[in-house]
Amino acid sequence: MEGNELIIGLLSFLFTVLVLSYIIGDSPAFRLAVHAFVGVAAGYVAATVFRQVVVDKLLMPLFVGSPLDRALMVFPLMMSILLLAKMSPRLEWLGRPVVAFLVGVGTATAVAGAVLGTLFPQIEASSAMFGQGLGGIASGAFILLGTITTIAYFQFTVRKANSGQRGKIMAFLALLGQVFIAIALGAIFAGVLAAALTAFVDRIQSIVLFLDSLIQ
């Protein structure tokens, strides 16, 4: 094993053990591992963002790019500087337009994507199932039922005036929605469990291999 691989292996083994020490309880070893991971990650991110965003996408075009690139970089540059004003309470108002731009663009993109990329295609796909025979109808109906009941479960505004409770229909639908929600959450939990076990297996596997490599 190469030296790099040895160090990497050793650190990997060490941090793995430190993290797995949490089974005993919150210990300084666990905190060390957590702090190390957070720190390394923050540093790596900072370095990556600075190089690949600030330098590659802002500074390089300003200094090395064409005039058109430079002209186009003026606006982002100003916005970046104004965004830096958010750090000062007196000047934070300067970054408000930038933040508003960013929030607006992001929201628009997200909403558009959600509507065009998820809502419409999903509705189209669900409705298309009703044309695929009985199976499709059943599937579609089932999906439709699940969708409606799940949405009904999250409907809290319609309440009776005196008792403050839902009506019977809405209560039944909400109950079915709870079932679908529970099934979905169960599936998600299973996936999470599987992922966690897989990660656990991987870690155990890595420890074994490291030790095996050391032995060998």
Place this chain on the structure above:
Amino acid sequence: MADIKCPSCGKTNPEELEICQFCGTLLKQTRTEPLAPILPGQFPEKKATSELERTLPGWLRDVRSAANEPNTSPIPQVKVPQKSPPPAPTPPPPQSSKAPQSPLDLLAGLSQAAEEDDEIPDWLKSLQGETPAPVAPAAPQAEPQETPDWLADLQEEPAEKEQAPQPEDWGFSSEPTTFNFDEGEEPAQSFGDTPDWLAALDMPESAPQQPQPSAEEFPTLPGADSGDTPDWLASLGSIGTAQPENAPGEIVHPESIETPDWLSSLSGFESPSQPQPESAPPAPGGDLPDWLADLQGPGQTPPDTPVVETPAAEIPSGDIPDWMSGLQESAPSAPESVPSSISSDSPLPPLSSDLPDWMSGLQETLPTETETPAAEIPSGDIPDWMSGLQESAPSAPESVSSDSPLPPLSSDLPDWMSGLQEPAPTEITADEPAPTLEIPSGDLPDWLASAMGEQPASPAAPVAETPSRPTSKPFPTGALDEFRILAESEPLPDFLSGLVPETEEKKPEFEPEAQPGELPDWLAGMAAGAAASIEAEPILSAESEQPIETETETFIFPESEAEGLPPASVPAESKTPVPENEGIDSLLLDVPDWLAGFTPSVEAEQPEPAAPEEGDLRPVELPSWVQAMRPVESMLTGTDSVDVGDGEIEQQGPLAGFRSVLPVAADALEIRKPRPYALKLQVGEAQRAQAALLEKLLAAETESKAVAPPEKVSLLRPLRWILFAILTLAVLLPTILGSRVLPAPGLSTDANAPFNKFYDALTNAVPDGALVLVVTDYQPGFAGELEQAAVPVVAHLMRKNAQMVFLSTSPVSVEMGERLLQKGRAFYAKNGRDVPTYRAGEQYLFLGYLPGGAAGVKAFAEQPQRATGVDSLSGDLWQTDVLRDKITDISGFAAVIVITDDPDNGRLWIEQTGTRLGNTPMLMVTSAQAGPMIQPYAASGQLSGLVSGLEGGALYEKRDAQPGDTYPGHVKALYWDGFGVAVIISLLAIFFGAIWSMVERLRARKDEIEQDEA
């Protein structure tokens, strides 16, 4: 010269001194000093007149002093010298010389007020013929007088004969009052002189030869220099006209004194038709009682006679009191009943024209009436004894023993007086008693009738010594002691109380025999005095003379300056006849104002004034003159008692001292200061309690409820450790043992299965050497799973010799592609296959980090070169062989494989690149936790394939196994058994844990039910 008594040290000082020579106190208060204010609830205190002198305003004092200058004597007081013979009647001064009548005259006597206040009005006192003394302090009388002063004066010797009668004496005219029986009659004598009629009465004792006064003449009252003296009084004075030059005690019968006819007729005077203005008063005849005979003497008051405090009242002219009218009846019949104190030589002062009704009744025809001890004499009614005089007068001519016939009586005279006209008066000698009138017994008052009837049998020694007088009554009269009876039954007003004999200890030496018609004490005293005078007793000195003492209390003179005021002058003699039907009531009603202001001091304890309430008004300080005007109960009722049964006495307010004040509302007179209210909110106890409760409720809303800590499970940590150990062994053992027990998952035969679609798309859609975009958007923590799932895919792409462009939207996953490539090479090496060489920049490159989230992805989808930019270290990657002129948009890639552990990232790529992909398949390798969330997209066709988790990797390795591969793959080889066991153990743990939890819950519920039932 009268001395002034110092108010401070009490020593006498000469009159001219203004400052006491002993102590330096001002003798003459020139400055007005009002009395101390009377607070509500207090009662006026008894004050001496001398103390009130300085309360008079200065202008009043000045007027008084100016008026007194010619005649320095104050208001003539009716004095009753004990042993002074009646002075000779003095001629009345002319009217023009009379001092102007002024109400101020009434106050003349204040400055010379004696210590003992004399409540008898001065006009009444003047009837005694007292000569008002000059401005001199009233000397205390040596002996109390039983008889009224006005009668006592009749017996006084004119000690101060040289003193002229005061022209102005408290309203009484100095002229003798006449009844206007005859025109041109001389005015009555002054007030200070013995009235003529009284003097005439004494003439039979002292001077039987005294001329009879005219019928119209009446004795003058002292001070009646205004000529208002009723004629009847003037005539009385003429009968016993005051002769100052006469020795005291002598009965002088000056002929010059005009006696009223009616009075002269009492003593045997001339007939009324024979006016004798200058004639001496007729000598009292034998028919006149002794007391009347005594009245005939001059009644001149000695100069030193102390002046009574009480100012004289203005007796309306022509008003002869009834009791005076009765004198005409009883004069000839009861001479022994004349009080000894009466000075015959002191003429009675002429009555003013405003004689009270009781005096005016003397001119009226009074009905015959026996003894009538009435409480008050009805107004307008002449007592019977007075009325009897008129009736019996004509029938008893022989009772008139005066030398001069009685003056002709007018038709208005009472009957008893009219009877006086008939008999021819006999000369009245000095030794003879006062002429008597024969008055019908039925008309005479009892006292007069008895006196006339028992004239010869009088028990009094002085009376016995008096010359015999006819005892028969010409007409029935009332009892002479009517007043005494009156006083005994009901208290008389103060000014009349002097007419009533005083207490027992003050009774005269002799007491007339008690009879129904018993003479009043004052008359009895006169009789005694007459007897004494007959005995030639020395005339009492001026100092011994005392003002008539009354039983009543002293009055508080109204606040006015008494100094210097001329004595009140008797109003001028009125020619009009005495109004009829005027009795004591009229006398009472005619109480002058100055007399109404007398408020006797209350000796009883005054109740303390009510403490002012919190916030009440300050007590009002009444001026002194108002205080003096405030009536006192004792004045009205003659008693000192304040506490009465029939009505409460007001304790406070302006009506303090009054009785039976109408009650007012309880809160009407309460003047309180508004209670100050605080600005603070006034809350009660109940409100405070409710506010506190509300605050508690509001505070409870904001307080976080204490959450009960969950029950700590004692096996929770060991259970964790056990599970960890089991799982670790389950994973470790297969790994160490390299077991491959658990079978790989089975491949689905459904072509539309996402895994199958992914593999088919990657196999069919991506040609060899195609450019594939691989997006590594997973966290390094999920690298163990995702790498196991993605390595077979990458190995498949490497076998296809596809060019891979790695991109990441996460800054920490930029280099994850390198790991994927590395593990792919190992996979192939395990299987002994040739591993293709993938060099960076030739077969693969890394575009780096794609910022901007969804916007960045969208931007990359549209313009990948502008979205990724130029690498500062690598340069422009888009100009490399891998990417040069191949990619314009995302659809330029043969496939887009997104490896992500977050379903949101997967959705993001699907949503943002869906419209731009076109035919480029979107493949996604996700974690097992994101698989369910991304699968709808795969089912909807938005994803061309989906590989999810370690199972997907295992499947993909199984599906991509090549023939001759001995290594099944890392998943199968290293992870699957461990994963499988771990999953089984986990599932079992979950299952058994759920069962355990369910059992526990059921048991807890059962326990709750049992507890509830219990």
